[in-house]
Every structure is written in structure tokens, then in C-alpha cells.
Amino acid sequence: MSTATEHGLTDGGYIKVAIILAIITALEVSTYYVDFGPFFMPSLMIMMVAKFIIVVSYFMHLKFDSKLFSFMFYAGLVLALGCYFAALATFQFFS
């Protein structure tokens, strides 16, 4: 059974996406209680980015919508990331 429609996913498809997001959130919270050692930071970052992309792609329909909408949003995001990474580097945040 297909979970995609002209406008995005079906209601069942959205519920499946929400379950995936809930599982990732549970894994994120587990890092607070379980010692992940050197994988702590990378795993949290990967899970955060995964959740971000899933919400933006499926709930906000960027995956199904015009590329111009994606450009509008990601242009702002990339500009913000570049600007603030540079600012943080200037304040020696990463050293």
C-alpha cells in the first residue's frame, strides 16, 4: 500500500513518520542515562539532523513541493550556519 499522495503522505504515512521521530527522541534521551563514550556527541548530532530533515521533508512537505521553497528555506539556513560558525570560530569556541 502506498503512503504517498499528490500533496504528501497519507495520514497513515504521517503517523509512521511520527513514530520514527518518537523513537529517535527516545534514543536521544537515552544518551543522558547511558554512557555512549566517544559516540555521545556524534550520535546526538546525527539524530538531531535526522529529525530536522524528516520534519522539514515530510511534515513541511519540502520533499513533495517546489524546489523554490526548498531554496528559500535552505538558503537562510546555510547563511545562518556559515555566519554563526564563523562567529563561534572567532570566539575560539571550537578550540
Next chain:
Amino acid sequence: MADTAVHEAHDAGHGAHVTSTGLSNNKLAMWLFLGSECLLFGGLISTYMLYRGRVANGPHPNQIYDIPFTSVSSFVLLMSSLTMVLAVSAAQRRNDQQTNLWLLVTALLGSTFVGGQVYEFTAFYREGLGFTTSLFSSSFYTLTGFHGVHVTVGVIMLLVTRSIIQKKRVTGDKAESVEIVGLYWHFVDVVWIIIFTLVYLIPA
């Protein structure tokens, strides 16, 4: 030619306008606004990251954060994104009853999140973390406070949209109106996904 006429008639039926891009100007404007919001929250998050260790004589972040409580709040906000997308889906099916129901549930979940944030701020204040206690406290309250204001504005938008639909006063495409409010709501959720990880889960 005939196809164009059919499309225009279809758009007119939805109350949409023909644009030079073929896309909705309202939706384009919302995406542009959300892109600019990335810069606002980027600045607030960066400031917090810089100052989170500057606690002066006040409490340290790890001493006051209540991770189980914030995890539940995060889950509530995440689920509100699901109910929001279900509202958009119902609006696209032109099912006003379900649209109104899911908009109300989303607003209630959003209000629960804001209530949780007010409780959290009150608890932190009682533990000695005022707005001017330290650079950490100022940047923390500014970042999470700004996010809370965004959620509150989102709740108001949801309730107003629901009221307009109930009174049958939507002038344009109803599904698009709900979708645009939904975009704002999901963005607020996306910002919290980042705040939850960078502010709460990564120790200072």
C-alpha cells in the same frame, strides 16, 4: 489551451490567484520568512553556546535542568507536529470537521508545552537563576523565551484559523491557509529539536 483553462478554473475553485512563478505567493513569503527566522534563532543559539559556561555565582546548567520533564515537553511538541499535519491533510480533503478538531488538538498540545516552559522558568527562578544572574542565564532565558513566544504566537494563529474556518470566512484557498499556519508550526518544532539537543542534552 484547454488544459490552461481547466487549471485556471481549478485554481479559481480553490480561491487561488495565478502567479508568475505558478506558485502561491503567500506560501513563498512564509518560506522566505522561515529562512530569515533561521538567522534569528541561529544568533540566539550561538550566543547561548558561547555563554553557557559563564555561570558566575549562579547555578550551573547541569544542576538545574530537569531532563525527564523537558523530554516529555519535547515529545508533546513533536506530537503536535503530527496533529498539525493531520489538520493540513484534512483541510486538503475539505473535511472541515476534522480540520477543526486537529487544529484544536494542536493548539492544546502547544499550550501544554508553553505551560511546561512557564513551570520550568518558575522552578529555575526559585533555584536562584534570574535573568541577570549570569551570562548563561540571560542567554538561556532569551533563547528559550523567544522560542516560547513563537509557540504562543503559533497557538494564537491556530485558534484564529480554526475560528475563521468555523465561521466560513476564509477568503482564499482554505487548505493553503491551514498549510501556511502549519509551516510556521513545524518550524517552531524544528527549532525545538535543535534547542533540546544543544541546550539540554549536551552538558556545558
